[in-house]
Every structure is written in C-alpha cells, then in structure tokens.
Amino acid sequence: MDHPDNYDALIDALFEGRATPEEAARLLGDTAGDxxxxxxxxxxxxxxxxxxxxxxxxxxxxxxxxAVLDRIVAAEAPAPGRFSRWLPLAAALAAFVVGLAIGRSDAGPAETLTLTDLVERGARQTAAGMSTPFRYSNLRLRELDDGNLAMSVDVAAELDLVRPKDDLLVNDILASSLVNDASLGTRLKAVRYAGAGPHVRRALIAAALDDPDFSVRLRALERLIERNAPAAETQEALLAVIANEESVVMRLLALEALDDDYIGSDLIETLDNETAGDGEAAVLWYARQRLDRRSL
Amino acid sequence: MQVDDEELVRATLAGELSAFDELMQRYERLVYSLVVSFADGHDGALDLTQEIFFKAYRKLAAFDGRGTVKAWLARIAIHEGINQAKSATRRQARHDAWHVVRPTHTLAPQDDEILSGERKRQVATALERLAPRHRLAIELRYLQEMGIPEVASVLECSEGVARNILFRGLRKLRRQVAQAS
Incomplete structure (x- = not known):
C-alpha cells in the first residue's frame, strides 16, 4: 500500500466497479470494511x-x-503605419473618443461627429477602393416593415497616434495597458512613459503590487517613489509592498520612501511578527533604523 | 462527422478563427469548471476562462500534439487558476495585514441551487473543500470523464501518482461527506 505502483491495477478495478471483495479488501488494507x-x-x-x-x-x-475572438483580432491587427493614409480619420476618431472621455463640447467640428458618422466615412472610403480601418463583428440584423434593415454591430478601430507624453488619451491607454495584461515589454514601456494623475497613479500602484513580473513591479514602484506623490493611497501601497512583497529590495525601497508618519510601532510590530528569515530580518532592522531616525 | 481537435488546431494556426471558436465551444465548460474554485465568484471565473483561451491561442503554435488538446487546455487552466489564487491570496494577506475591511470571498453559485438531490449537493460541496490537487484529480476523472493517462498529463505526473492522488482524494472526500452529514 505504500507505493502507488503496487496497487494501480486494483485501484483501476475499484474505480471501474470490477474489484472483487477480496481485491477491495487488499486495496483498502487496514481500513474499515465498509x-x-x-x-x-x-x-x-x-x-x-x-x-x-x-x-x-x-x-x-x-x-x-x-470577447476572446475580438481580443485576438485586435491583438493581430496590422502594425502601425500600414494605415497611415487613415491618420486624419483616426485623429478625428481619437478626438471623438477624447471628447467623450472628458465630456467637453469645445472640440470644433469633430465634436459634432457621432461614431456612426465616422464609420460611414470609413465605408465611403472603402467604396472608393481604400481599405477600412474599422473591423465589424457580432452583427445582429433584422428587416423592418418599411424595408430598412435594423443592425447592431460591434466596431473596433485601429488608431495611429502621435501625441505628447502627457496627453490625456496617451496616459489613459498606458494606464489601461498596465492593468490589462499587455505583453511584458509593453507593460515596462507603459511604466516608463506613464504620466501624472490619479488614474495613472492607481495603475502604477496596481502594477507595483500585483504584476506577475518582478521587473514591472520594481519599475512601477520606482515610478511611484519618483513622483513623490503624497497621496494616502501611495503610502498605503508602500505599506503593502513592505508587508507582502517577496523582494527584499522592493521592501527596502518602499521603507525608505515611506513618510515618517507611517513609521511607527505598529509597523515594527507587524514586521516583527512576520520575521521568518534573513530577508525579513533585514527589512525589520531597516525599519527600526528609520524609526530611530524619526525619533531623533 | 466531427472534426477532431488536432485538425481544429491546425486550421486555427492557418488563420481560421472559426476553428478556434469551435475549440472554445468544446472546452469552455471544462475550463470554467476547473477554475471556478480558484476565481472570485462566477464572473471572475468567466473572465478567467476568457483569459485562459486568449493565452491558449497565443501558445497554440507551441502545442506539440503529444497529449490531447483537452489535457493541454486543462493544464493551462490549472496553472492560470493557481496563479489567480496566489494573486488573490497576496491581495487578501495585504489587506489583512493592514486591517482593511474587504468583502468576503464570493463563492460560485451554490450547488444546492442547481443540483438535484441532497447527496449530490453534499458530495459536490465536500469536493470544493478538498485540497486543489485532490479536487482537480476527481473533477477531471469523474466530472470531466478523463482517463487516468489524461489526468496524469494534466497534473503533470505519472499515471501511478495520478491514481494515488485520485485514491487519496476520494478517501478525503468520503471523510468530508461523512463529517458534513
């Protein structure tokens, strides 16, 4: 009974209902008969x-x-540049998106465009022999009594953008990439170029705490610290890194960056309770040093 | 006649997305069932199922055809499920450490809502309480009706070890059911 190979056949027989009572008894060994x-x-x-x-x-x-198929199609869209002739239309769409995002109505002619207008413009260009920047999926349609067709369709578009680093749309896209499973390289670039604002800060915090890749967590933490943002959520994120991050380097970085107000006996006690190895001991030692410095 | 899985893989790699859609239809319930106990509720499990298929698509070219597509997908699902659980545990530990109140873990729809018969409910509930390796072995063998070689392939162990895990899992399940009743 100690080695599985000794009773493979018996277990198969038991599971398939073929075991005789004797075989079952042998299999179950010292167990109760029932x-x-x-x-x-x-x-x-x-x-x-x-x-x-x-x-x-x-x-x-x-x-x-x-949703999976849409994501695959979006991920496999042609490389930027192929639709360079669509830049004006893409720019109009971007303006539309930004207008929606910030809820303003001072964007000039573009703000009067609806999404349907943009897609229609694309269709006209397609009819004129150009490829469309839009992809259609999940079409639902029915014919109405008056002969028209009622249609509902998902539209995805590829945008080619050239924008300043602090542009609202740029940062929205970067923040979204950080938390939505872009590739490792894209996530690292998103951390590198991420601008300011609470939305971006929250994305950096999420990356620093939860990204599966250490290099992204470390870079995101460094970006947060570089910003020197006084936001309470940043300080809480630093505390979370100190408490839970596996990397001692990141924990020490977070300890160094933590505001004095957050260095107290509670933190020492928590670290003390968690101390289980050399790495943790180093963090605890450094936390005590910081507490002493604060006390001076 | 139904196209076999390997043919669907080849067609997908040749650019036919409809073939991958068919693969998803075949195995979405399997993947969902394997990850539901790792995820944060029903919606979380459905999101994770999407994520797993997206990753599977990206890794499809690496499928070497040595095992079955079903076992390969199940393996990806389990790895992703475990990663999800680890991530959730880290988040929970962080919140616990700093005394932040967090909503309690939401379980998948309770089996008593959908299973007929008290005994099935007892067994299904007890199954959820088993350690992941035991639960997965039982789930794969009896609910997903995989053979021992396929279970072993998914759990990445020998057939003997798979049988052992299965047997020990069944014994633990029996004890859980007995305690519950």
Missing part, C-alpha cells in the same frame, strides 16, 4: 453530477467566446 462501499457510492454520485449544470449559460459563454 469503506469500499462508501467509496463506490461516492464515485457513483460523482459520476451522476452533470458538470454543465454548474457552469454559466450558453449565451454567457457565447459572449465570452466573442
């Missing part, structure tokens, strides 16, 4: 559970599949 019966009953019950009953509906899965 264990076989109970195990067989549980296996039988498990076999009667329909796993599909525990899953979402078909329509929910359909939406999920569509």
């Amino acid at each position: 264990e076989l019966e109970e195990l067989a009953e549980i296996v039988d019950t498990l076999s009667r559970i329909d796993p599909s009953l525990r899953t979402p509906s078909e329509s929910q899965f359909r939406s999920a599949r569509k």
Whole structure:
C-alpha cells in the first residue's frame, strides 16, 4: 500500500466497479470494511453530477467566446503605419473618443461627429477602393416593415497616434495597458512613459503590487517613489509592498520612501511578527533604523 | 462527422478563427469548471476562462500534439487558476495585514441551487473543500470523464501518482461527506 505502483491495477478495478471483495479488501488494507462501499457510492454520485449544470449559460459563454475572438483580432491587427493614409480619420476618431472621455463640447467640428458618422466615412472610403480601418463583428440584423434593415454591430478601430507624453488619451491607454495584461515589454514601456494623475497613479500602484513580473513591479514602484506623490493611497501601497512583497529590495525601497508618519510601532510590530528569515530580518532592522531616525 | 481537435488546431494556426471558436465551444465548460474554485465568484471565473483561451491561442503554435488538446487546455487552466489564487491570496494577506475591511470571498453559485438531490449537493460541496490537487484529480476523472493517462498529463505526473492522488482524494472526500452529514 505504500507505493502507488503496487496497487494501480486494483485501484483501476475499484474505480471501474470490477474489484472483487477480496481485491477491495487488499486495496483498502487496514481500513474499515465498509469503506469500499462508501467509496463506490461516492464515485457513483460523482459520476451522476452533470458538470454543465454548474457552469454559466450558453449565451454567457457565447459572449465570452466573442470577447476572446475580438481580443485576438485586435491583438493581430496590422502594425502601425500600414494605415497611415487613415491618420486624419483616426485623429478625428481619437478626438471623438477624447471628447467623450472628458465630456467637453469645445472640440470644433469633430465634436459634432457621432461614431456612426465616422464609420460611414470609413465605408465611403472603402467604396472608393481604400481599405477600412474599422473591423465589424457580432452583427445582429433584422428587416423592418418599411424595408430598412435594423443592425447592431460591434466596431473596433485601429488608431495611429502621435501625441505628447502627457496627453490625456496617451496616459489613459498606458494606464489601461498596465492593468490589462499587455505583453511584458509593453507593460515596462507603459511604466516608463506613464504620466501624472490619479488614474495613472492607481495603475502604477496596481502594477507595483500585483504584476506577475518582478521587473514591472520594481519599475512601477520606482515610478511611484519618483513622483513623490503624497497621496494616502501611495503610502498605503508602500505599506503593502513592505508587508507582502517577496523582494527584499522592493521592501527596502518602499521603507525608505515611506513618510515618517507611517513609521511607527505598529509597523515594527507587524514586521516583527512576520520575521521568518534573513530577508525579513533585514527589512525589520531597516525599519527600526528609520524609526530611530524619526525619533531623533 | 466531427472534426477532431488536432485538425481544429491546425486550421486555427492557418488563420481560421472559426476553428478556434469551435475549440472554445468544446472546452469552455471544462475550463470554467476547473477554475471556478480558484476565481472570485462566477464572473471572475468567466473572465478567467476568457483569459485562459486568449493565452491558449497565443501558445497554440507551441502545442506539440503529444497529449490531447483537452489535457493541454486543462493544464493551462490549472496553472492560470493557481496563479489567480496566489494573486488573490497576496491581495487578501495585504489587506489583512493592514486591517482593511474587504468583502468576503464570493463563492460560485451554490450547488444546492442547481443540483438535484441532497447527496449530490453534499458530495459536490465536500469536493470544493478538498485540497486543489485532490479536487482537480476527481473533477477531471469523474466530472470531466478523463482517463487516468489524461489526468496524469494534466497534473503533470505519472499515471501511478495520478491514481494515488485520485485514491487519496476520494478517501478525503468520503471523510468530508461523512463529517458534513
């Protein structure tokens, strides 16, 4: 019974209901005699559970599949530059998006454009022989009594932009890339070029705390510290790094950057309780140093 | 006649997204079932399922055809599920450490809402309480009806070890059910 190879065949027989009482007794060894019966009953019950009953509906899965396919299409869009002749239209769309984002109405002619106008303009260009920057998916349509077609379609577009680093849209895109599973290289670039503002700060905090890649967490933490933002959420993020980050380097960086107000006996006590190895001891030692410096 | 999974993989790699859509349809329930206990509720599991298929698409060219597509997808799902759980644990620990109140973990829809029969509910509930490796082995073998070689492939262990995990998992499940009842 100690080595699985010794009873592989018996277990197969048990699981498939072929085990004789003698084989079952040998398999179960020193267990109570009724264990076989109970195990067989549980296996039988498990076999009667329909796993599909525990899953979402078909329509929910359909939406999920569509989202995956849309994401694949978006990720495989042609490289920037291919649609350079569409720059004016893309710029108009960007202006529209920014207008929506900031809720202003002083954007000149572009602010009168609706998304439908932009897509129609794209269709006219397509009819004139140019490729469209828009992709259509998930079309739903029906014919109306008057002969018109009622349509609903998802539209995705590729934008080629040249903008200042502190541009609102640029930073919105960078912040979104940080928290939405862009590639490692893109995340690192997003950290490097991320501008200011609470939205970006929150994205940097999320990256510093939760990005699966150490280099992104470290760079995001450094960016947060460089900003020297006094926001309470930044200080809480530093505390979280000190408490939970695996990297001693990052914990020490966070300790160094933490405001004096946050260095107190509570922090020392917490670190003391968590001290379990050399790395943690170094953090605790440094925290005490900072507390002493603050006390002077 | 149904196109086999490997053919769908080849068609996807040749650029036919509809083939990947078909693969998702075949295995979305499997992937969801494997990750639901790692995720934060029903919506979290559905999001994670999407994420897993997106990653699977990106890794498709690396599928070497040595195992089944089903087992390959299940392996990705389990790895992603474990990563998700680790991330959630880190977040929870951080909040706990600094005494920040956080909403309690939301469980997937309770089985008693959808399963018929008290016994099934007891067994399904007890299954959720098992350690991940035991739970996954049982889920793959009995609910997803994989053979031992496929279970072993998903759990990345030998068939003997898979049987051992399965057997020990069943015994623990039996004890859990007995305690609950």
